[in-house]
Amino acid sequence: MAVAVTLACVCAALPPAWAAGPQLPLAADGVHDPANPGLKLLQEPRDALSNLPKDEVGNRVRWVKALEQGAITPRTNILPDTQIRVLNLDILMPRTAEAPMVLFPHKQHTEWLDCSNCHEKLFKYKAGTTKGLNMFAILQGEFCGRCHGAVAFPLTECKRCHSVPRTPKK
Numbered sequence: 001m002a003v004a005v006t007l008a009c010v011c012a013a014l015p016p017a018w019a020a021g022p023q024l025p026l027a028a029d030g031v032h033d034p035a036n037p038g039l040k041l042l043q044e045p046r047d048a049l050s051n052l053p054k055d056e057v058g059n060r061v062r063w064v065k066a067l068e069q070g071a072i073t074p075r076t077n078i079l080p081d082t083q084i085r086v087l088n089l090d091i092l093m094p095r096t097a098e099a100p101m102v103l104f105p106h107k108q109h110t111e112w113l114d115c116s117n118c119h120e121k122l123f124k125y126k127a128g129t130t131k132g133l134n135m136f137a138i139l140q141g142e143f144c145g146r147c148h149g150a151v152a153f154p155l156t157e158c159k160r161c162h163s164v165p166r167t168p169k170k
C-alpha cells in the first residue's frame with residue numbers, strides 16, 4: 001500500500017516545547033535526551049533553519065515561503081508509486097461572527113499533506129458541513145488546531161486565517 005509522508009502524525013507527536021516555537025537548543029527542547037552523547041552529531045535548529053525565510057512567531061520559519069522559493073524541497077513520497085495530489089481550491093468559511101471570514105487554501109496544504117490527513121476525519125468533503133467546527137474547538141486543538149499551534153503557524157495569528165474582510169454595513 002502506498003504511504004504518503006504526512007505532517008499529521010508529527011502534529012500529534014510533538015510536545016509543547018516545540019510548539020512554543022523559539023528554536024531551542026536540542027538539549028533543552030524536551031524532545032531529545034540531553035544526556036545522550038549522540039546529540040553532538042545533530043545540527044542545532046538555530047543553524048539548520050537560519051537560512052530559511054524568517055517568521056516572528058511559532059517555529060520562526062515561513063514554511064510556505066520556504067517551499068515556494070525552493071529553499072526547501074521536502075521529499076514527497078517514500079514509495080515511488082505514491083500519488084501526490086495538489087489541489088488548487090480555496091474554501092471561504094463565512095461563520096466567523098464579526099471577525100473577517102476565513103480563507104482555507106487547499107493548494108498550500110496539499111503541497112505537504114495528503115487528502116486523508118484531513119478528510120474525512122477532520123473535515124467533510126463538502127464546504128460548510130463539518131459539524132462542531134468553531135473557534136473554541138480549534139483553540140482546544142481540534143480541526144485547524146490539530147496542526148496550527150503545533151507544527152504550523154500559531155492560533156494567535158488570527159489574520160492569516162481570517163483574511164477576508166466583511167463588507168462594512170452601511
Ligand code: HEC
Nearest residue numbers: 093094095096097099134135136144148155156157158161
Ligand atoms: C488556523 C486558522 C485560524 C486562526 C489562526 C484563527 N481562526 Fe478563528 N476561525 C477559524 C475557522 C475555520 C472558524 C470557523 C469558520 C466557519 O465555520 O465558517 C473560525 C471562527 C472564528 C469565530 C466565529 C465564532 C466561533 O466561535 O467560531 C471567531 C469570532 C474567530 N474565529 C476569532 C478568531 C480570533 C480572535 C483569532 C486569533 C486569536 C482566530 N480566530 C484565529 C480559523 C482560525
Ligand code: HEC
Nearest residue numbers: 085087091109110113114115118123125126127128129130
Ligand atoms: C489541511 C486539511 C485539508 C487537506 C489536506 C485537504 N482538505 Fe479538502 N477541505 C478542507 C476543509 C477545511 C474543507 C472545508 C470543510 C467545511 O467547510 O466543512 C475542505 C473541503 C473540501 C471539498 C469540498 C469543496 C466544496 O466546495 O464543497 C473538497 C471536494 C475537498 N476538500 C477535496 C480535497 C482533496 C481532493 C484533497 C487532497 C488533494 C483535500 N481536500 C485535502 C481541508 C483539507
Ligand code: HEC
Nearest residue numbers: 007008063064102104108117143144146147152153160161
Ligand atoms: C493537518 C495539518 C493542518 C490542518 C488540519 C490545517 N492546516 Fe493550515 N497549514 C498547515 C501547514 C503545515 C501549513 C504550512 C506551514 C505554515 O504556514 O506554518 C499551513 C498553512 C496555512 C495557511 C498559510 C498559507 C500561506 O499561503 O501561507 C493558512 C491560511 C492555513 N494554513 C489555514 C488553515 C485553516 C483555516 C485550517 C482549518 C480549516 C487549517 N489551516 C488546517 C497544516 C494544517
